[in-house]
Amino acid sequence: GENVEQHPSTLSVQEGDSAVIKCTYSDSASNYFPWYKQELGKRPQLIIDIRSNVGEKKDQRIAVTLNKTAKHFSLHITETQPEDSAVYFCAAITFNDYKLSFGAGTTVTVRA
Amino acid sequence: NAGVTQTPKFQVLKTGQSMTLQCAQDMNHNSMYWYRQDPGMGLRLIYYSASEGTTDKGEVPNGYNVSRLNKREFSLRLESAAPSQTSVYFCASNQGLNTEAFFGQGTRLTVV
Numbered sequence: 286g287e288n289v290e291q292h293p294s295t296l297s298v299q300e301g302d303s304a305v306i307k308c309t310y311s312d313s314a315s316n317y318f319p320w321y322k323q324e325l326g327k328r329p330q331l332i333i334d335i336r337s338n339v340g341e342k343k344d345q346r347i348a349v350t351l352n353k354t355a356k357h358f359s360l361h362i363t364e365t366q367p368e369d370s371a372v373y374f375c376a377a378i379t380f381n382d383y384k385l386s387f388g389a390g391t392t393v394t395v396r397a
Numbered sequence: 398n399a400g401v402t403q404t405p406k407f408q409v410l411k412t413g414q415s416m417t418l419q420c421a422q423d424m425n426h427n428s429m430y431w432y433r434q435d436p437g438m439g440l441r442l443i444y445y446s447a448s449e450g451t452t453d454k455g456e457v458p459n460g461y462n463v464s465r466l467n468k469r470e471f472s473l474r475l476e477s478a479a480p481s482q483t484s485v486y487f488c489a490s491n492q493g494l495n496t497e498a499f500f501g502q503g504t505r506l507t508v509v
Contacts, residue, residue: 374440
């Protein structure tokens, strides 16, 4: 089955700097890669996603890149703000069994 | 439009007791998932249902059973609770491949 690995587990950045989180996946049948943000005590919510036929996608200060050959994808947050402090999860879904698997999460802290 | 609703929100069980966590979605989604979230371990898939009438094991199915009662409802049962099952449980649903998954508010379960 799919195995999603996520690094780093914690990330502390100065406000205004960029944050990068990297994930790798094992199943070449995976074709959809969402990123979720979970604030303390809340449920995870989708912030951006990318499909296997796209190499990069941007939405304001966040962007995701996908390298299908290397089986890795990354989340980039630019001009970080205190409200970006949260736990971020990458995920992958395989088209042959619909299984949605998550990475272990990255706790991002933005220092004012 | 409530989205994904989980009940209960909090529960304390004694070791050996049984209980069922309920999940219902009103978005006409095909796929539903149960995850557990433990510190540092991300969201681990317990069971999922790709469509009504089907269920499959995830990463950590031992000690749990599920029922896809109909398209709306997907329940998780602990037959004999153990302290190792103390966790926050999330139900999620999506329309299928390449679509956003929506999460319930979570159930915080403590087994003493």
